[in-house]
Amino acid sequence: AQRVTQPEKLLSVFKGAPVELKCNYSYSGSPELFWYVQYSRQRLQLLLRHISRESIKGFTADLNKGETSFHLKKPFAQEEDSAMYYCALSGGSGTYKYIFGTGTRLKVLA
């Protein structure tokens, strides 16, 4: 079955601590992986995508095809990182599916 799994509904960390939001996927083919973020009272928006291999707001995510994972990491959490994070995948050429995980709420404590 094609799915995106985010095992943690809520993740609480202290300011300055490292953060890792887990994402595992199941998909036959070569999907494109994304992380989306939704801050309080703001629209859901793209945070980063695996093909760009860039760091956004200090966050990075590496696609591990062997483990079918795309975990989101940040070495030092900040209070403004508190938000809802969704992992998503987009099917490759020939399919148009876009699958989201159930999301992880990140709370960064002062």
Next chain:
Amino acid sequence: KAGVTQTPRYLIKTRGQQVTLSCSPISGHRSVSWYQQTPGQGLQFLFEYFSETQRNKGNFPGRFSGRQFSNSRSEMNVSTLELGDSALYLCASRLAGASGEQYFGPGTRLTVT
């Protein structure tokens, strides 16, 4: 360029009624997807339209339907509303291709009483 817009932003309906939500995608985007967002279930995919055709559908009952017009604007309809339909309904648009970033609207908050 202007972002994705959704109207209305808030709706209150009673059980048994029907509702129509509207979404205007970013200019040039031909794909429009609809999602239901609730605190318990997260983001759940409803359907996607491309060039006026539904090309993907989620696991929602037939009470949920949609359509897309030739200008790529899309509407979503929910008939015979139930209390459990209370949610934030999000619309997202993207370019024609299979992959790529989705751009989300602010959502329509539907409350069913």
